[in-house]
């Protein structure tokens with residue numbers, strides 16, 4: 001029995017993958033309407049700080065994982081003291097805080113955008129002196145899909161952006177003039193096996209992932225380098241599970257990579273693996289946390305994954321063709337900006 005914290009589409013897809021391997025899943029989520037509750041009968045509906053509910057959940061499962069990185073540290077520690085939590089609390093703590101994440105990456109010689117911690121307007125002024133403009137001011141914690149960040153193009157915008165985001169701890173990042181964004185989904189199991197999927201080239205719309213295209217239009221050398229960096233990260237974290245690594249591809253005589261973000265979970269930019277890989281990212285994560293050998297991540301075809309956002313989902317099934325595999329999350333309310341499903345379009349040679 002696998003315990004999953006979080007009941008969104010990632011939890012749902014993990015649960016489906018576990019079922020196929022003959023395992024059961026127990027979803028813990030405060031929101032009774034969560035999509036993952038539809039696919040397994042084992043559930044706890046409670047707040048993430050409800051210790052009695054967490055204890056009951058831990059007793060009911062063999063191993064615990066999560067589908068979002070903002071699991072409160074106290075919740076993670078409480079659960080980890082009762083059952084194996086995979087990935088472990090360290091990976092969670094690092095990926096919850098942009099500054100901790102960048103410090104960790106820098107300590108492993110992995111390039112990240114030049115950045116400075118900002119807790120006051122004076123810090124911000126000094127950070128702008130050091131990094132120049134444009135730059136991106138971000139909250140260190142709880143930002144996603146472009147929330148909790150603001151691009152500064154002009155010093156006159158600094159005070160307003162600071163006021164809007166503070167008093168939370170902030171980080172100013174130099175604006176990276178990237179060519180493209182790519183990501184690598186990588187897996188490691190407890191025995192230390194490591195496997196990376198091919199890199200995906202990602203396009204965002206309104207700060208939300210729109211498409212992931214595989215293969216990415218980058219050189220084989222750069223693709224290998226991205227996989228190598230992703231592997232360095234999971235080994236350094238003694239990581240168990242699937243991890244997503246987002247990179248900027250920085251143009252130059254020899255294009256280079258910077259890590260933008262890591263996510264200690266299955267990743268939206270890895271949904272394409274479901275349609276074209278021998279083992280998809282969901283099965284891979286379940287295998288890793290269950291102590292199984294990892295599966296083969298080999299890709300069998302080129303593919304484009306497109307997210308269905310808000311009412312975009314209403315065009316399915318009308319817009320389907322023979323090369324498109326739809327995946328809908330069963331959410332009843334197609335609010336603007338909400339991830340409702342995705343399409344995997346196989347690209348025939």
Ligand code: AMP
Nearest residue numbers: 113136144145146173174175176260261
């Ligand atoms: P994040 O929430 O950090 O993943 O940022 C969301 C998106 O904003 C990224 O996917 C980029 O497209 C853009 N972005 C974030 N940070 C930077 C940066 N330092 N320079 C340029 N673009 C950025």
